[in-house]
Amino acid sequence: MATQSSRSAARIMMAPAVFLLLVWMLVPLCMTLWFSLRDYRPLRGGDLGFVGLENFARFVSSSSFWPAVFTTVLIVGGVLLVSIVFGVLLAMLLDQPMWGQGVVRILVIAPFFVMPTVSALVWKNMFMDPTNGVFAHIWRAFGADPVVWLTDVPILSLILIISWQWLPFATLILLTAFQSLDSEQLEAAEMDGANPLARFFFIALPHLSRAITIVILIQTIFLLAVFAEIFVTTGGAFGTRTLTYLIYQRVLESQNVGLGSAGGVYAIILANIVALFLMRIVGKNLDR
Amino acid sequence: MGRITLDKVRKAFGDVEVIPPLDLTIEDGEFVVFVGPSGCGKSTLLRLIAGLEDVSGGEIRIDGQDATMVPPAKRGLAMVFQSYALYPHMSVRKNIAFPLRMAGLDRAEQERRVKAAAEVLNLTDYLDRRPGQLSGGQRQRVAIGRAIVREPAAFLFDEPLSNLDAALRVGMRLEISELHKRLKTTMIYVTHDQVEAMTMADKIVVLRAGNIEQVGSPLELYRAPRNTFVAGFIGSPKMNLITGPVAAQHDATTIGIRPEHIRVTEGAGDWQGTVGVSEHLGSDTFFHVTCAGIAEPLTVRVGGEVDLRYGDTVHLTPDPEHLHRFDAQGLRIA
Numbered sequence: 001m002a003t004q005s006s007r008s009a010a011r012i013m014m015a016p017a018v019f020l021l022l023v024w025m026l027v028p029l030c031m032t033l034w035f036s037l038r039d040y041r042p043l044r045g046g047d048l049g050f051v052g053l054e055n056f057a058r059f060v061s062s063s064s065f066w067p068a069v070f071t072t073v074l075i076v077g078g079v080l081l082v083s084i085v086f087g088v089l090l091a092m093l094l095d096q097p098m099w100g101q102g103v104v105r106i107l108v109i110a111p112f113f114v115m116p117t118v119s120a121l122v123w124k125n126m127f128m129d130p131t132n133g134v135f136a137h138i139w140r141a142f143g144a145d146p147v148v149w150l151t152d153v154p155i156l157s158l159i160l161i162i163s164w165q166w167l168p169f170a171t172l173i174l175l176t177a178f179q180s181l182d183s184e185q186l187e188a189a190e191m192d193g194a195n196p197l198a199r200f201f202f203i204a205l206p207h208l209s210r211a212i213t214i215v216i217l218i219q220t221i222f223l224l225a226v227f228a229e230i231f232v233t234t235g236g237a238f239g240t241r242t243l244t245y246l247i248y249q250r251v252l253e254s255q256n257v258g259l260g261s262a263g264g265v266y267a268i269i270l271a272n273i274v275a276l277f278l279m280r281i282v283g284k285n286l287d288r
Numbered sequence: 289m290g291r292i293t294l295d296k297v298r299k300a301f302g303d304v305e306v307i308p309p310l311d312l313t314i315e316d317g318e319f320v321v322f323v324g325p326s327g328c329g330k331s332t333l334l335r336l337i338a339g340l341e342d343v344s345g346g347e348i349r350i351d352g353q354d355a356t357m358v359p360p361a362k363r364g365l366a367m368v369f370q371s372y373a374l375y376p377h378m379s380v381r382k383n384i385a386f387p388l389r390m391a392g393l394d395r396a397e398q399e400r401r402v403k404a405a406a407e408v409l410n411l412t413d414y415l416d417r418r419p420g421q422l423s424g425g426q427r428q429r430v431a432i433g434r435a436i437v438r439e440p441a442a443f444l445f446d447e448p449l450s451n452l453d454a455a456l457r458v459g460m461r462l463e464i465s466e467l468h469k470r471l472k473t474t475m476i477y478v479t480h481d482q483v484e485a486m487t488m489a490d491k492i493v494v495l496r497a498g499n500i501e502q503v504g505s506p507l508e509l510y511r512a513p514r515n516t517f518v519a520g521f522i523g524s525p526k527m528n529l530i531t532g533p534v535a536a537q538h539d540a541t542t543i544g545i546r547p548e549h550i551r552v553t554e555g556a557g558d559w560q561g562t563v564g565v566s567e568h569l570g571s572d573t574f575f576h577v578t579c580a581g582i583a584e585p586l587t588v589r590v591g592g593e594v595d596l597r598y599g600d601t602v603h604l605t606p607d608p609e610h611l612h613r614f615d616a617q618g619l620r621i622a
Contacts, residue, residue, distance in 0.1 A: 202375070206375075207376075
């Protein structure tokens with residue numbers, strides 16, 4: 001029902017927001033592309049001019065590139081595995097009728113609201129600290145030597161911290177999926193002679209498949225960008241340098257903006273490939 | 289074999305007793321219909337028999353064996369649900385084979401039984417489709433197929449036709465009756481639709497608030513309803529129930545007369561009344577007649593097409609042979 005004038009008025013009023021969004025996205029993108037083609041070291045000679053694709057070649061041929069990719073895959077994969085396996089189990093538990101259900105559900109989502117930096121510091125100092133941490137106390141209570149978590153098993157520690165943050169998200173999405181499962185289907189399977197395990201694998205899990213794909217899609221995109229947790233715990237040491245962290249180090253620690261930007265472009269391409277791949281799976285799932 | 293005996297079976301949810309102690313015997317090969325208004329406990333009763341709900345007291349025996357504590361899968365009963373409860377991610381073939389797969393039958397035997405069931409139910413062309421690609425009637429048949437492959441002692445149907453449109457319902461009603469004649473297996477069928485009950489049942493169990501109001505063959509219930517509830521529930525259109533002085537003339541608190549047992553004449557009759565709304569079905573015509581001294585308008589059936597209009601005066605005469613009399617407790621006076 002919009003008239004010509006109200007439509008153009010709407011356009012004018014929306015313009016600032018659209019402009020802002022475009023600038024917000026396009027300027028950094030263009031600058032990244034621009035810097036990735038130049039040899040730019042702010043504290044070591046400044047802008048040294050165009051170098052073509054040399055930055056791209058140097059970024060992937062660096063000895064830290066493949067280990068960083070490997071670490072990224074390990075952390076993302078580990079967190080996905082933990083959050084989906086435990087997410088399904090927790091969702092099943094929360095789906096049971098129980099006293100104080102509402103409060104429990106809010107408590108379950110709570111870790112998601114804690115800032116990554118804060119939760120990583122809490123884990124580092126209160127749980128994983130080898131002298132004063134809760135884990136150390138538990139270990140000592142059983143007469144064992146406390147584990148120096150962030151040094152001895154750094155990847156596992158990181159997976160633990162990040163999973164703790166993302167588990168609520170997975171649980172919540174899987175819980176809603178569980179609630180939409182038709183109870184008559186489960187009863188039919190029960191009458192058909194399926195034991196609880198068979199009911200889970202043949203009825204519940206297939207029903208959850210779409211929700212699981214969505215969790216994988218969304219979490220992968222966010223997990224590829226994990227930074228704060230690594231920064232405040234290991235600082236990229238002990239083989240916990242992910243691709244994101246490597247880019248940060250190239251730009252800020254080595255003061256090589258050009259090289260870091262090239263890495264950034266790789267990260268953009270990688271994230272898009274993942275997104276495209278997963279979108280197709282979700283699309284196929286939604287068709288059914 | 290499928291003889292099911294309920295002995296003082298009781299069900300309570302917390303403090304609310306939905307089924308007071310109840311006795312019932314279902315003979316082998318019988319088609320029994322549980323009928324009653326919604327919330328009367330008929331589905332709960334079926335679920336108790338299936339084992340999906342635990343009884344609060346009493347005993348359920350299947351073929352003489354105590355099955356009260358036996359898990360649903362071990363009772364040898366198959367159930368068809370109101371929502372069909374097909375597994376959406378499996379093909380029709382896999383849906384039907386599911387109980388066999390759970391029972392650990394080998395593939396060849398599974399395939400043979402699925403084929404046989406599909407032939408009985410005209411599903412052969414649809415075996416590779418998903419439930420989502422089937423019509424309501426076909427889904428219903430798949431659900432029945434999943435029940436027959438198990439060769440159960442008895443089939444339990446929980447309002448299986450309520451999600452179908454009227455035309456399909458009549459068709460499926462026939463198919464289920466046909467299936468019963470062919471398999472000769474005990475069937476227990478829950479419905480709120482008394483037409484389904486009347487047309488399909490060997491034995492009807494009328495329930496109200498968890499109590500059995502009457503058990504009997506469709507015609508027994510039609511001819512001699514035990515109380516006013518059964519009288520009003522069985523038969524379509526409903527029996528006219530008349531209270532007050534008119535009933536007192538017949539030495540009863542309430543009298544009941546079915547629309548088909550009232551004679552309509554232009555002159556001289558027991559009750560004089562005015563024609564209200566009329567429903568012309570072609571084969572029959574139903575008139576709603578308001579009579580002096582009778583609170584509710586009476587429904588009257590007249591065969592064929594009759595030329596009576598809104599506001600016409602008519603006389604009604606009940607057929608004394610088909611007059612039902614009930615006492616103050618609503619029970620039938622013999």
